[in-house]
Amino acid sequence: MAPISYTPMALLLETARIIREIAKLLKNDDKDRELKHFYSRLMAHCLMVRDHANRIKAAIALDNELILRILALFESIVTTHVLRELSAFPVSSYFRLRALCQHWDKMRDQNDSIKLEFVKQCLNFGLASEQRDEFLESLENWEDDLTTQYPEDPSQWSKDDFGPQRKSRSEPSYAVWNAAQSLFKALMASKNCTCQPTHEFGARLCLGTYRKPDLDEDIDQDFDFDMYLSTQQDWQEVHVHTVKEAVVQFAVNDEELRPQKKKLGYKLMEVKKLCEPIEKIRKMASHRLDRLEFKVERGRLWKLRSERSSFPIDRTKAPVSLEQFIKEGSRSLTEKTKRILAVLLSYAVLHLHGTPWLQPTWGSSSIIFFQTASSTIPLRPFIQTQLVQEGTGDVAPELDRVLKHEEEDCDPDDCDPDEIDPDDVDPDDLVLHHCPPVVALAVMLMELYLATPFEMLAKKYGVDLPDGIQNRTLSIDADLVFQGCKSEIPENSQFRYAVEKCLDPKTWQDENGMKLDNQMLRTTIYQEVVWPLEDELSQAFSYISIDELDKIAQTLDFGSWGQSIQSQQAAACSPPNEFASPHDPQYFVGLQGYIQQTEAHAWGRLVADVPYIAQRPEQKMARKVDYKESKFFDDETLSEDHSPEDDFQKVYEEFVQKHLQNRLQSPVKIAILDTGVDLNHPDMDARDNQIKGKYNWFNERFKKMVPDHVGHGTHTAGLLLDYAPDAELYIAKIAEDKPSDPRMIAKAIDFAVKSWQVDIISMSFGFPTCDVDGYDELERAIENAHSKHVLMFAAASNSGANLNRAYPARDQHVICIHSTDANGNRSSFSPTAITDDTNIATVGQAVESAWPVHLCDEKTNPTFVKYKSGTSYATPIAAGIAAFLLQYAKLHLREDQLEKLKRQSGMKAVLRKIAQKSQESKLRDDYYYVALSLYSDNLFGKTEGFIKETIIDILKNS
Template sequence: MSRTSRNRPGAEIHELLPPNIKHGHLCPVHGNDTCSISLALDWSQTFREMAEVLRRNEIVPELRDFYLHLMAYCLLIKDHASRIRCAFGAGRQLMHTFLDQFESVVAAAVLDERSVFRTSVDFPRLQKLDQLWKQIQADDETTKLKFLQRYLDFGTTSSRHQELLASLERLEEEMRKEHPDKDLFAPADDCTPKLHRDESPHSVWSAACSLSRALASCKSCTCHSEQDLGVTMRLSTYRRALPEMEHDFEMFLSLSKRWQEAHVRIVEGSEVRTDSDSPMKVKMLCQPLQKIQSAPPKFLNLKVERDELWKLRSKNKGYMIDKKKPPVSLRELLTDGSPPLTTKTKRILAVLLSYAVLHFHGTSWLPRNWSSSNVLFFHTISAEIPLRPYIEAQIEQGSSCADTSGNHSGGQQEHTSVDLDDLDPDDIVFHSCQSLVALAVMLLELYMGMPFRTLAKRHDIEPLDENDDGVSFTTAVYVFEQCLPEIEENTLYRHALKNCWDPSLWDDNDGNKLDSQTLRTNMYEYVVAPLEKELCQAYSSISMDELDSLAQGLDLNCWGQAIRDPQAEPQSFIREDFELKVLDYNSRSSGIYRNSLRHGVSPQNSGQGNFNARNYKSAEFFDDESVSEEHTREECTRYRAWKEDFEAVYEKFITSAQRTSSHPPIKIAVLDTGVDSNHPDIMARKEQIKDTHNWVDVCYAALIPDYNGHGTHVTGIVLDYAPDAEVYIAKIADHELADAGIIAKAIEKAVREWRVDIISMSFGFSTRNIPGYDDIEIAIKEAHSKDVLLLAAASNGGANHDRTWPARDDHVLCIHSTDSKGNRSKFSPTAVHDNVNFATVGEAIESAWPFQLCGPGEKFVKYKSGTSFATPIAAGIAIFLLQYARLYLGDTHLARLKRHSGMKSVLRKMASKAEASRNRDDYSYLALSLHPDNLFGKNEDFIKATIEESLS
């Protein structure tokens, strides 16, 4: 029986929005086709979310499969709606049919709720359900499930389910026929995703063949063996190609392992020559290579006419590789994993590798045993490794190109003949295109983040011959099937990967080899296009026509960050994978994070940081109350003045005295999203950062890249306000917080191993009733017992929410936010009655921001607001007091100040301006200045006496 047909307990539904507030895509005008498409686009996503909730909570396997199929069709139809919206043509009726299908499964009871819609409106039940659904997004899973059980009815029989799926299948097929992919991706500004789905020129393939023949004809020489000559070809989409009869190829040629950059233009027919061309026919390739390697840095300028190689005048500007370092292969990057490939770099590589098959199948540019060890990356003289892949090839005499994909023998390249009598029957596999099998292996390696050999060992396959990169089809398929459950369902990446393995796509209906053009079309449709589409959907700023130039501006040696070389192209400066949804008191947002993209690691190798994020949706960082552009110049100026007051106090009491002091430094641990260690502000003080630990991905425990900026901003604040402290960084979040148990372990490590004095936590949980929070409480009690001070951000809910956990904990100092005048920030929680409510400046805070999250021309700092940023400033004040006690008061008072009660007492006293003064907004406002009204503006005897009295 379907879940939706059972007795459904009533769910309390929130009141509807006011009539004047409507969803952006909903148009209550009957017959408006544009609105219908927008509604279909929006609803396909909404219904997919609903089906996912039902599937997660379903125990009957048949129903789980039914919901899974619903999710898949919603994804496909959403894609069609996006394309039809951009086509400005026919096809709107298909959207009406789709909406009618889902209108029929919405219970009529939904209209019994108070509604701003009437029956004269198109799809009133859908629109009403959509509105109600959006109002419960912040509620728990149980509430959502009860809601769906009440208002969705798919029928009670499997035949009804199959009937619905069959109708959706027919509808999706009609959409595909009426609007093929290649016709619909237009460059309209308001259409997403921004794709360009025209295939790159077929002439690239024939040009590559001509180049291989030209190189082969002049490869032999008397002074060097053929093995001394190496050839690599840059992998590219070639979307920005020259006219159909001309193509440019970028290569590296080597003579005795000395690499030389070369540019080759392929010209069909004869070209009109001028005196400036002065071409010279190349008879032996070693001659121009020897000559240019002894000259100043240049690249070899070549062209091919009628399969003959000609040398033109060399050019001065080159790629400037570091010739002292050998190129690194993709396999080495996957094996070493330091730094790891990010999700974005993996997806870009997947597209470029798929284009290699599209352009070079059946040619000598794809070696017989093509694998990730043949894909090379070159170091530059400035120590980067640009995402600019080259394929290592063997150009031999007699090289030619096949007209089709070749033979049926698994494991053999298309243009190689094989005697089937010499093959073991188990190795004979009917797959027409071995280059696609090799591509599938590399796509699997990229997704899993490890070489195929390691994957095979994980699944008890005997280790392959270390000297043989080839992988048999049967072995590859077996490993793929074992890894398939770890590959995210309903993704285009998985779809493309499965298509590579499917032999039926690469033969005609009679089992014969496809002709070259049909094969190429199928490769694009079934493999390249899905990878392109998923890349552009994940990163809307990426254009396929600009992908080649964009990719080379990313540094594989630095987590895919944009290369800051002066020669880097402007479009190289792009944002990283991860975006943080802000908590803005003027915003529409009610949650903190967008749904996370995969981080490119499998469940087995991702460590304890992988968890079901929906169980922890109450976890938040308290930042971004205003975006950087919304802070006024006056606010920023006032904050800088506030900070200068602090620095003046620090200089007077700490900096001058530290020069003659031999006391050990204060230690602070920052639990956050990591840090951009290459940021100049961070690098300038890198000696302060004594240790780091990655709790999100234990496979890379020593690497703490920051993918959302929060941790870099907080760390920059700590370094600013505690310039003499030792800093320890625990990465406990990427796109989402690690679970509570992991955070507890981070606290334990800070206390037991790092032996810190202070822990700063700019995050919180709205409830303790989550798995693992008991572990956090135990860790906090241990820290308290060892006199480790803990500071935590209050929250950003204003009067709507109280403090969060762990800020509510009696053993933690809760930090609220004020402006630079001490007025309570709008987002800071109301003061708690009969409690100490510590607060300090938390608005327009200037600090470091990661390179990869900055756009072109941006300075690498941001102004942020939130209790997230008041917390490290308060930690800086606490560090100042500990340093003051160590320098001026002696060990006894220092020991008392290290205790929670002692620090609390001194901070409270410091916040009082005079005996008769009241706390502003009931906050104990913390600020340091040399003004006479401030404690540290008094004479030194008064300061010492006041602190000693507070500690006594």
């Protein structure tokens, strides 16, 4: 008898229940008053453990430290005697608890004396009262720690504790497996014909989550499948309805089982020759009836009335395989498309493992995407296979031997381990992987994440693969490649976790090393692979609903950065994206036209599972603001567009780009401390080689993921890409809708200086006062950066004359940036100039830059840009001008002169000179307005020699 396989949470719930039953049994039997009291307290604790576990189980990770800790505590009271009746099995986690659960389940019908004898041998709570009290105290400490981390009110939970959708997400229905199996068998039964030459039927089945959250997971349900069938090269669209059946039957001849005519108004036709309806529908294409409608019921295939195509493909263009996208290093493999595909492919294993639809050797070449008549490639994957008998597919001989060996093994539920002689088990068989499809999935996950074909990864890491496709499903070779490349995948990434689980043979075997039974296999696939990948998607793109993922994915163009596909139908819907989650700001924009497109939702509120509340503009204005609360300076809404970017670009081309072509120069490095960046934006994707580093200080659990949920960081990053087109950018996510506390910002500055070794730091935020907790640490970080000659730019504030400059812009080691219009006039929101100080300003009104794709209405804003005003946006422009000056110095000045320009005093002196149009010029609004152009009144409108000598002279005296 082998111990039952449990997930950690399931094992905890079962253990707490059993320990309580045992404590009740012991309390009723024992006469000692002190022991009775102990057992009563133990019973109460077990109830509390179960209550807490049920309360948090839907929200926490599978390997949560608190769950593992309580399991270890319970394991400590179970003796090794519990293992006496068990066959030899590999030692695994909590094997004594698993054995206890198995034994107790078998003993439920025994009398109390037998149970007591077993308990006294297998459990030891301690002989002395001090030992028993210590055990209860450990339980109490665990309960205290759990309630501290997970209070009764979920809104108080830490954002790092769970993914934004895990708390409410339900498991998918496993009935899809039966429906897909029935479909394949019905198609097989209908494909025989006498045509010559014989048809070779191909099938392409649409992959998806097939989530129906309102359904019971263990009951067969009706499921519809989209697919394509072919007899030659041309593919025919087919929609298949499957019908729920109490008992699945595949060979039925009874006439009374013919499907009933239910308000169809016509008689169904049984499909006996699959080629006939396919050929007929092709001839009827002129009537616009070009999608076959089938129904599978009781193992037979029935033809319904054909309908109009719902997915018009371009038959003149060949489908594109996932393998092609990966080989070409396509930019369509964005962060979003990678994660969506990972989830959909994991569901393919969940729903299709063990069916003919999913061969053990499936891979990226098996996954194809159709091109549509509108020249888009919807993110709608199909898996292609041949309609052949099970077991007759093209499987490599070595793998075929392994599979046949597994098929000959007895089912764990039917065989008795006591009959297996351990001496007859080949040790090599213990490392065989019991679920080859998940190995193939692991390979595809590596290919997706690294955007590199598996064979190239193997070559890169010196793994010599055998010939043939079987190398993709041999876990030993796949694991060798993974060991080589896993350093390129963040350690806390759910991609990495899923790959590790896929490749670990122990994940897919029971405690006896035997293949998991079907029910446990499905549970393991979902909990160890699908669920983590869902979390990876949810954490990166919180507005994407897992329950609506099938619909959302089909609206994205895989061939164009995963952008939304425009269609008349979608444009007519309200909200604009009918598949938007209520957490998506676009949902509210479409639903209520008077709601302005705001800075979206706050990640912190989302992960706490608090619904996003759309505010009218007047509600937002009326919100009471804490005087000490930090903010971004981006809330102005001036409408006129007057950015001087074109003039700057001409200067940059003249003095930098022309010279970069002739010599290699080390790039200027700029750190952006902001809300992250939308890496799926076309501008970011096209220039992703410039983004060299990312770090999420706001949520270090996902430190390499810097999604921008409000747009502020994407806008500032876009400006720096425009004003510093050859610089390297480093993204430090320090906020969502408002900046973080000063300590976190201090860490980001220290990291940017020490690890990234940046030249410039751009900070478009500020605190109204430095009298906030932790600001002393921020001051220390700023002083350290200044001592390393790192130039820091910060936004002045948007308070006009109501407040002075904000912090850290007010710090003497930081260059404060004010805002003007394109003519140098002070913006109404920009603070009043300070006497006897260098009040540097540049354009900050109606500045155009990138805006996150998911916050844009593609119909009205197909280029995904937005005009914004505020000192927040003057700051990255000033930082970009400084980057230009550093790059100019690297090209035209000596090293010692460059070092002087890197100092704050040198940079401010040069910026002041640029602002002076002549010796007689007065400051406009007491601002040094910095703008570059080739006009003769501008410094860079002079001759090259004059520019160089002027800057050298300034630096000499700075």
